[in-house]
Amino acid sequence: MNGSTRLRLRRGALLGPALVWWTALLAAPVLLVLAYSVFQRGVYGGVVYDFSLDNFDRIADSLYLDVLWFSVRVAGEATLVALLIGYPAAWFIATRPERWRTILLVLVVLPFWTSLLIRTYSWMVLLNDEGLINNGLQSLGIIDEPLSLLYNEFAIVLGLTYGYLPLMILPLYAAIERLSPELREAASDLGASGWRAFLTVTFPLTRAGVTAGCIFVFVPSLGNFLVPDLLGGGREQMVGNLIQTQFLKARDWPFGATLALAIIALMTIVLLIQAWINARDRTREVA
Amino acid sequence: MIEIQNVTKRFGGVTAVDDVSLTIAENEFFALLGPSGCGKTTLLRMLAGFEEPDSGVLSLDGSDLIGVKPYKRPLNMMFQSYALFPHMSVLDNVAYGLKMEGVKKAEARSRAAEALEQVQLGHTASRRPAQLSGGQRQRVALARALVKRPRVLLLDEPLSALDRQIRGEMQIELKRLQHQVGITFVVVTHDQEEALTMADRIAVLRDGHVEQVGAPDELYERPATRFVAGFLGDANLFPAGTQGEEIVVRPERLRLALAADASSLVGLADTRSGRIAEVAYLGTARKYVIDLKGGGTAQARVASVDDTRPLTAGDEVVVGWAPADGVVVDAGGAPVPAVAETVHA
Amino acid sequence: MRGRVGGKVLGVGFAATLAFLYLPILVLVVLSFNASGLPTSWGGFTTGWYSELLNNDGLTKAFLNTLIVAFWATLISVVLGTLLAFGLEKAVKSTGLDAVSYIPMIIPDIVLAIALLSFYNLVFTQWLGLSLGLWSVILGHATFGIAFVAIIVRTRLRHFDDSMVEASLDLGANELRTFRHVTLPAITPGIVAGALVAFTLSLDEFVIAFFTAGTSVTFPIQVYSMVRFGVTPEINAAATLVVGVSLVLTVLALRLRGRSETTL
Numbered sequence: 001m002n003g004s005t006r007l008r009l010r011r012g013a014l015l016g017p018a019l020v021w022w023t024a025l026l027a028a029p030v031l032l033v034l035a036y037s038v039f040q041r042g043v044y045g046g047v048v049y050d051f052s053l054d055n056f057d058r059i060a061d062s063l064y065l066d067v068l069w070f071s072v073r074v075a076g077e078a079t080l081v082a083l084l085i086g087y088p089a090a091w092f093i094a095t096r097p098e099r100w101r102t103i104l105l106v107l108v109v110l111p112f113w114t115s116l117l118i119r120t121y122s123w124m125v126l127l128n129d130e131g132l133i134n135n136g137l138q139s140l141g142i143i144d145e146p147l148s149l150l151y152n153e154f155a156i157v158l159g160l161t162y163g164y165l166p167l168m169i170l171p172l173y174a175a176i177e178r179l180s181p182e183l184r185e186a187a188s189d190l191g192a193s194g195w196r197a198f199l200t201v202t203f204p205l206t207r208a209g210v211t212a213g214c215i216f217v218f219v220p221s222l223g224n225f226l227v228p229d230l231l232g233g234g235r236e237q238m239v240g241n242l243i244q245t246q247f248l249k250a251r252d253w254p255f256g257a258t259l260a261l262a263i264i265a266l267m268t269i270v271l272l273i274q275a276w277i278n279a280r281d282r283t284r285e286v287a
Numbered sequence: 288m289i290e291i292q293n294v295t296k297r298f299g300g301v302t303a304v305d306d307v308s309l310t311i312a313e314n315e316f317f318a319l320l321g322p323s324g325c326g327k328t329t330l331l332r333m334l335a336g337f338e339e340p341d342s343g344v345l346s347l348d349g350s351d352l353i354g355v356k357p358y359k360r361p362l363n364m365m366f367q368s369y370a371l372f373p374h375m376s377v378l379d380n381v382a383y384g385l386k387m388e389g390v391k392k393a394e395a396r397s398r399a400a401e402a403l404e405q406v407q408l409g410h411t412a413s414r415r416p417a418q419l420s421g422g423q424r425q426r427v428a429l430a431r432a433l434v435k436r437p438r439v440l441l442l443d444e445p446l447s448a449l450d451r452q453i454r455g456e457m458q459i460e461l462k463r464l465q466h467q468v469g470i471t472f473v474v475v476t477h478d479q480e481e482a483l484t485m486a487d488r489i490a491v492l493r494d495g496h497v498e499q500v501g502a503p504d505e506l507y508e509r510p511a512t513r514f515v516a517g518f519l520g521d522a523n524l525f526p527a528g529t530q531g532e533e534i535v536v537r538p539e540r541l542r543l544a545l546a547a548d549a550s551s552l553v554g555l556a557d558t559r560s561g562r563i564a565e566v567a568y569l570g571t572a573r574k575y576v577i578d579l580k581g582g583g584t585a586q587a588r589v590a591s592v593d594d595t596r597p598l599t600a601g602d603e604v605v606v607g608w609a610p611a612d613g614v615v616v617d618a619g620g621a622p623v624p625a626v627a628e629t630v631h632a
Numbered sequence: 633m634r635g636r637v638g639g640k641v642l643g644v645g646f647a648a649t650l651a652f653l654y655l656p657i658l659v660l661v662v663l664s665f666n667a668s669g670l671p672t673s674w675g676g677f678t679t680g681w682y683s684e685l686l687n688n689d690g691l692t693k694a695f696l697n698t699l700i701v702a703f704w705a706t707l708i709s710v711v712l713g714t715l716l717a718f719g720l721e722k723a724v725k726s727t728g729l730d731a732v733s734y735i736p737m738i739i740p741d742i743v744l745a746i747a748l749l750s751f752y753n754l755v756f757t758q759w760l761g762l763s764l765g766l767w768s769v770i771l772g773h774a775t776f777g778i779a780f781v782a783i784i785v786r787t788r789l790r791h792f793d794d795s796m797v798e799a800s801l802d803l804g805a806n807e808l809r810t811f812r813h814v815t816l817p818a819i820t821p822g823i824v825a826g827a828l829v830a831f832t833l834s835l836d837e838f839v840i841a842f843f844t845a846g847t848s849v850t851f852p853i854q855v856y857s858m859v860r861f862g863v864t865p866e867i868n869a870a871a872t873l874v875v876g877v878s879l880v881l882t883v884l885a886l887r888l889r890g891r892s893e894t895t896l
Contacts, residue, residue, distance in 0.1 A: 011723045013715070018782070025775045026736060028751060029744075029750060030747040034747075089649045108650070113878055114874070115836035122660045224742075243742055247843065263743060335798075357802050358803070366795045366798070368795050384804050431803070
């Protein structure tokens with residue numbers, strides 16, 4: 001057997017199994033379900049293969065558009081809050097002596113690796129009308145009536161922020177760590193006060209980390225099902241909940257698929273924006 | 288004992304080694320010298336067995352090496368990155384080759400310990416490679432290869448990763464080691480100083496073929512081509528009468544005198560007039576850059592002990608060379624410039 | 633830097649952030665030992681809820697199911713993921729394939745869940761008459777597990793000096809022995825780390841399991857039902873256990889992944 005056949009066999013043996021697996025269990029299923037969006041629900045559930053764009057008409061209905069907009073808004077809020085909390089945290093870690101940094105990063109990332117379900121559940125315990133926070137505030141005399149902290153938009157945003165905060169901090173840390181302190185010194189030397197130096201020099205230089213962090217929080221938040229389900233209590237619905245309803249209760253798979261398509265479309269737009277920002281930054285750098 | 292005959296190796300569209308023939312003798316410290324991309328590393332790897340020639344013959348003591356797997360060849364290699372196994376102790380690294388030969392664990396370990404003693408690293412036996420310095424790692428790599436008592440030791444840029452200071456010491460160390468162990472060393476290097484210092488014979492390679500093979504002094508004093516002349520040291524190149532040829536004169540061989548004292552230069556094959564453009568004091572010598580009348584530059588190096596009356600910039604001078612000091616070289620296809628020039632190593 | 637005051641504020645802020653991140657976890661741990669079972673009052677220290685757990689058949693069965701799923705999903709992920717890592721790192725250079733190998737990690741889990749459900753329904757239920765169960769969850773978990781194992785093993789491979797393989801061959805070991813004595817020991821920590829990550833992810837995974845488990849129940853599914861439809865205090869004990877196991881596995885994985893990594 002000659003050299004290049006050997007090489008090809010080797011490549012096939014290494015890449016083959018995973019790629020075949022993914023073709024059968026990733027590509028095919030995703031394409032299938034996306035294809036469903038142009039078909040119809042059968043009488044008893046299931047799919048009837050009549051081509052139709054009805055589902056897209058349906059999604060344009062204000063009812064569903066509201067849900068989509070709500071999802072985008074909530075995901076956006078969670079992203080913003082995560083950024084506001086995460087940036088200072090990442091900054092803090094990046095400016096510690098080297099041997100501290102790994103430990104601090106590990107501490108921050110660790111919670112992410114435990115079950116989102118369980119962590120969200122514990123917020124239920126905390127935010128409940130009879131939960132720890134209300135209890136604590138009442139016994140301290142700060143409030144008389146329990147605050148409505150659960151089963152609303154506030155709770156969902158909190159839950160999403162909490163769930164994905166570590167994913168915001170990591171890329172921010174990476175970007176901040178790469179900054180040279182001299183840049184900041186140069187900015188202040190040229191007359192910029194602390195805040196202005198930060199806004200005009202430091203922050204823009206970490207933009208790649210910011211966009212990455214935002215994507216890491218926004219995307220999972222957008223299609224999230226668990227957090228709005230548990231912390232929204234069925235009152236506030238996001239796209240993920242809708243999809244679950246369509247697939248497991250209403251049994252209208254084609255419509256559920258259309259909703260999934262909407263998520264993917266939104267996701268793609270966000271990724272394209274990120275790519276555009278990065279490309280623009282790169283050409284700026286060259287200039 | 289090593290016969291390389293008409294060996295060619297191609298990678299895609301590039302010919303890395305082009306019809307090279309060399310003989311390396313027993314017990315010789317042989318250097319493959321040349322700029323990057325000249326094929327020296329490919330040649331070494333073909334000797335080791337990591338590449339196979341497309342055509343030609345490779346043999347060791349008469350037996351053909353072609354098609355023989357690296358682990359069956361009685362040659363061992365010291366890699367540029369040392370390639371020590373990070374998950375094994377230093378001792379186990381050195382003993383590895385012996386264990387692969389089937390030597391019993393106890394004996395392998397004791398022989399390995401001995402080999403480490405020989406390179407003064409006995410005390411590091413239980414440490415991990417990551418805990419050693421660069422120089423120490425190199426000695427471990429050497430010990431690991433030599434403990435197997437190969438017929439030939441191949442070394443790929445052995446000194447390139449070391450600090451300046453240690454390099455000089457290691458050059459002498461390697462030479463001493465080779466004498467002590469009594470086997471053939473084949474070294475690949477791009478540093479002419481290294482080759483000149485350590486090797487018994489050097490093959491200068493360029494673009495896949497051999498420009499010249501010989502002892503260090505042969506190559507330095509009697510270069511065959513302009514490339515060899517320029518690669519091994521600074522060289523003055525004067526256009527010769529004939530087409531495609533130049534005359535090489537080493538700066539230390541270029542005689543120099545004030546124009547007024549021109550008569551003090553006797554027995555020269557040829558002379559030129561000029562004016563001193565620059566003087567640089569180097570401690571052991573002075574370097575004079577001379578602008579020649581009619582164009583071109585030359586460089587002369589006068590040892591401080593001989594420089595009884597140092598010249599200064601602006602002085603009108605005469606330069607020349609004795610017949611024995613001017614070597615006619617082939618320009619190697621490069622166009623011969625109309626005026627003299629100096630090439631630097 | 634930014635001045636003493638600024639530095640202190642930052643430090644306090646960071647402490648608050650850490651508190652924010654760990655508070656919910658701590659609450660659970662404390663509650664799991666709270667005899668009153670309620671977050672509103674402390675009834676004394678007890679390990680009673682943990683023993684209740686062991687008696688709760690639904691939970692123990694669900695936990696065993698989850699172990700089975702995690703085990704098989706991890707096995708598949710490790711084998712296919714390691715092969716893939718070698719392929720992508722050593723055999724081909726393709727940014728396209730690299731991107732493909734990241735897809736299972738960024739795709740929203742609900743999209744993957746409904747995709748698998750549709751696929752299983754069409755191919756397995758309608759054509760082959762098979763009903764969904766643990767096997768369908770295993771397949772789903774392995775699908776993203778492969779990607780995680782691949783990326784972790786790849787990082788390890790990147791730091792692997794190829795000349796070590798040549799050195800081993802040069803010293804007398806043939807290809808098989810070289811793999812056994814040099815390559816494998818060098819990448820094993822990476823493979824184990826990848827296995828731990830895949831295992832942890834499968835252990836905690838809810839969404840895909842929820843959609844594709846059919847009538848079978850995994851631990852997260854059971855916990856979800858309990859949370860949604862009737863909270864009993866054993867949940868806190870169960871939650872604490874799961875969190876504890878995840879943390880231990882993750883710390884192990886991090887230690888094995890290599891010193892210089894500061895990424896996930």
